[in-house]
Amino acid sequence: MQNRGYEVIKDEIKNELKGYFKDKIGSFSIYEQTDTPYTMFSMQFTMYNYFNIVLNYDRGAFGCAIINGEVGISLKSSQKWYDKADMTIFLKELEQQIELRIPDKFLEFHGWK
Template sequence: MHQNDIKRMRMEIARTIKEVFGNRIKSLEIYDIVEVPSHWAFKIKFIVYDYFVVLFNYELDIIGFSIELGSGKYVSLSQEKHCYSNTDMATFINEIKEELELRIPDKYLIARGWM
């Protein structure tokens, strides 16, 4: 993979996250970028529904989403591993959106007009 390809990938994933979550997201940050031959990695952190801090992780084609619990601890939002190269990102992010909504009280989502 070339450096321009990984940069484009980061930007496309960030854009898709913004499109799927719309006004439910804030403070999106891309960080921990590793761009060395045969090792590509990055993280995208954001706040969603003013309720969770969510982390997207990419490393060597393996992707996943986690909720930050604090003190550097995270809980994964999917039971299985996903490869970027075999995943429709819009569909995957929509599944994560649904999973997050299940973890937030309906009253909270309704009060903010998100349900």
């Protein structure tokens, strides 16, 4: 995990998200990225054409939140540290947390349920 900059970690996470969610995830925007004095970045994307999500990575800790104005609604995950995370579990938990908040009719209409 050491000596890997935000570009590598960002690409890994982005590829995992795109591979798992396919057409359920929209375009990505990366901001506040740096490797000095430590590795951190934020990634924003749209999920299910319903919620804007931010994924924050800071010194190995990572997690997601639904963007709600100037604040975020944190999405619970058992995977807290990127270098120890099982991404399959992280992605499944993210999917569950998002789908719980979207009406079934909307998911069914788009063929996502």
